[in-house]
Amino acid sequence: MTELVVVLFLSFVGLGVVAYLVRWLLALPSGEPDMARVAGLVRDTADTFVRRQSGTMAALGALVGGALFLAYGLRTSVGDPVNGLELGVWVVVSFAIGTTAAVALGQAATYLATRGATRTASAARRSVDAALRASTRAGTAMSLLATALSTLTMGVLYLAVLAYHGALGSDPGRALAIAPHVPLLLVAHALGSAFAAMLGQISGGTFAKAADIGADIGARDAGLDDDAAENPATIANLAGDCSGGCASSASSAYAGAALEDAAMMLALAVVYGADETLRSPGALLLLPLLSRVFSILGTAFGALIVRTDDREDPQSPLLRGLVVAAIIHAVGLAGAVEWLLPTRRAPLLGGAAIGILAGALVVPWTHLTTAARFRGVREVAEASRTGPTLGLLAGVGQALTSSIWPIAALGGALVASAALGRAYGEESGELLAVAGLLLGLVGTSTFLTALECAASVVDAASGIVTMTVGRDRLDVRGRLAVIDSWGTSHRAASRALSACAAVPAAFLALHVLEREWVRRAMERAAIEGRPLPHFSSAVSADGLPMLAGIVMGCVLVAWLFARSLLGVVRSSKRIVEEVRRQLRDRPQFELPSRGREDEARPVDYGPCTEIAARDALRQMVLPGLTAILLPVLLIAGLHLLESEDKGQSAVGSVASLIVAATVAVVLGALFAAGAGGAWGNAKKYIVTGAHGGRLLVDETGARAENPTFVASVVGDTVGDPLKDVAIPFVLVLVKMLPVLALVLLPLLL
Secondary structure, X not given: OHXXXXXXXXXXXXXXXXXXXXXXXXXXXXXXXXXXXXXXXXXXXXXXXXXXXXXXXXXXXXXXXXXXXXXXXXXXXXXXXXXXXHHHHHHHHHHHHHHHHHHHXXXXXXXXXXXXXXXXXXHOOOOHHHHHHHHHHHHHHHHHHHHHHHHHHHHHHHHHXXXXXXXXXXXXXXXXXXXXXXXXXXXXXXXXXXXXXXXXXXHHHHHHHHHHHHHHHHHHHHOOOOOOOOOOOHHXXXXXXXXXXXXXXXXXXXXXXHHHHHHHHHHHHHHHHHOOOOOOHHXXXXXXXXXXXXXXXXXXXXXXXXOOOOOOOOHHHHHHHXXXXXXXXXXXXXXXXXXXXXXXXXXXXXXXXXXHHHHHHHHHHHXXXXXXXXXXXXXXXXXXXXXXXXXXXXXXXXXHHHHHHHHHHHHHHHHHHHHHHHHOOOOOHHHHHHHHHHHHHOOOHHHHHHHHHHHHHHHHHHHHHHHOOOOOOHHHHHHHHHHHOXXXXXXXXXXXXXXXXXXXXXXHHXXXXXXXXXXXXXXXXXXXXXXXXXXXXXXXXXXXHHHHHHHHHHHHHHHHHHHHHHHHHHHHHHHHHHHHHHHHHOOOOOOOOOOOOOOOOOOOOHHHHHHHHHHHHHHHHHHHHHHHHHHHHHHHHHHHHOOOOOOHHHHHHHHHHHHHHHHXXXXXXXXXXXXXXXXXXXXXXXXXXXXXXXXXXXXXXXXXEOHHHHHHHHHHHHHHHHHXXXXXXXXXXXXXHHHHHHHHHHHHO
16 A cells, blocks of 8 residues: 555645744744734634634534434445445544544634734735745645645545455455445545535635625725724724635635545546456555645645745746646656556546646636736726726626636536547546546646635735735835735636536546446345336436426525625625714724723724624524535435335436536636626726726815726625635535535435
8 A cells, every 4th residue: 555655645744844834934023013913803803703613613513414323323224335334434434524624724724824914914014025925835834734634634534444444454355345445435524524614615705705895895985995994894804814715715625625536536446346457446546645645745846936026926936836836746646647557547647638738728717817917807997987887797798708718628628538538448448537637627726725825815914014004104015915916816716727627526426426326226126126227217217306406406506606695795784884883983093902901992893893703603504504405305305206216316316416506606606706806806906006096186186086996896896705705615515515415325225
């Protein structure tokens, strides 16, 4: 099991790099006393929210885990790869580990984000390079921690199953017998991490964006700068960047890696079970984890070489880091395939090359359509000169246009990889090629997640500077603005790539779902002495279950999307009312000293924070449980109506639900990422001075807000909940659905 040793070793190397980056970050100066004081308020607020959030997530996770334990304990075991009770134990244990790790990761990311924000703010007083390095390394630490923790937990669980069955001893037959079934035993690890990440996304995103929108609208009403210290919602806004932006992104990265790796391991286990020439189970099954640890190495090297100066665009060193990360991952993956699977290099490396090419088309295209230096965003800014109506329409048009190329690239990649797999000449060729496609497509996801987290760190740092030295040090605000101008594009690129990866992951998981249903149904049919209907009849011959699944998939995505947006709207409304109430009666402002309870506070940050936190925690419960329960209710309802097919219609209906939800989410994610990115960067482009800038000055010297800027703010506030709340939430959901179906399958048959 040399490959497992490599996975575990490189995972620990990734954690070692995280420790180095954290130590380097904490050694940086935290700034002047005012900066430290504001940073303390942000840190306390973010930590308080995350503690409350973690408690609610743990309670809901325990509820779902307990339900799984009872369901597996009360069922009749038929067709299990191991003893029925043992399968239930592994499912519950792996679910608990995945949930716990995702919750703990959110807390760790909040710690890193709050410390990284204040040090980035302080570094911006020196140079663009210092601020860029501080923010990038803070984001890299979060991303590496998420990815390394995912590979480490999965590798340790894999090792634990082998050790329990005595497969680590001198008898290789035990390893050969149990290895193909290990991914099925541990698939609930991905389910647990996805469930926790989904809860974290909707609650953290609601907290962050409700506070952001409330603070922006309140600032417009009072004629204040964004993130002005006089604004009662500013601290909640900055805390949301840390606990909502960074923590949610890190948890989603952990869940995304677990879900994608689980889908590939399950599909490769099918290949291994059908291929008698493969005698090393770990060589094939652990290939996704090996690919992921090479992504860790690439991200570490790529982040460490990010350097710039005041003459170079900060995007250039970030792109250099991305290219380095991609090259190291590609070389490591090619070496692993050549080392472990030389007879299968054609479909695996061919599919990976197609995936790398598709990613190389999607990411730059997303930057091209969402970055302020290019025509698309500037057209949105130009349209905003006539008011918010045309600005919104221009953003919608740009988003629809920007969605075409990623969809075309993804479709071409899927067709090419399938053709390559069929040309390989073996039954497993198509699965191997699509698995290779997914390996290549997500090779840079760790680095893109690092940039996504770094963008949230820069947002929080900009707020800290605005609240403290921003009025006197416009150069500091300018340096952060230069870095921040690319943050929205990085988020859009990360979301677009994640959306594209959902399609091959769903394909692999659905293939395993069909194969596993056939295997279990055959064993049950043999026991009961009845003929076995073919799986395809559940999808084609009986149209009602298929139609029910398609409708349910679309309804589920639409309802959760709407619920996410309406939750932000309701919370933002309450925050705006509180901001207006305070600013109406409190024209004087003085920043309170931390720890002085007796000091007068003309502006009270507490009420806005409490409103955002309370609404966010309430918002997570119903959508999170609905995402789990709706597929369960669909299966249970169809199962009760069946007579002889024993789960056939239910499985076919759930497959249709997954396909419909995947298509809806991918299209919605690409649209929202494009629209939100275009609107957000149009606003930032205008702030730099385009079309009159933020403020207009008349001949008397009086200043007033530029109507063009106000129109761009409307687009920005519309795009924020779309791209930062609804889409990340449903992206985790749609990757979770196939895994949920596989976990429920033993309960169905």
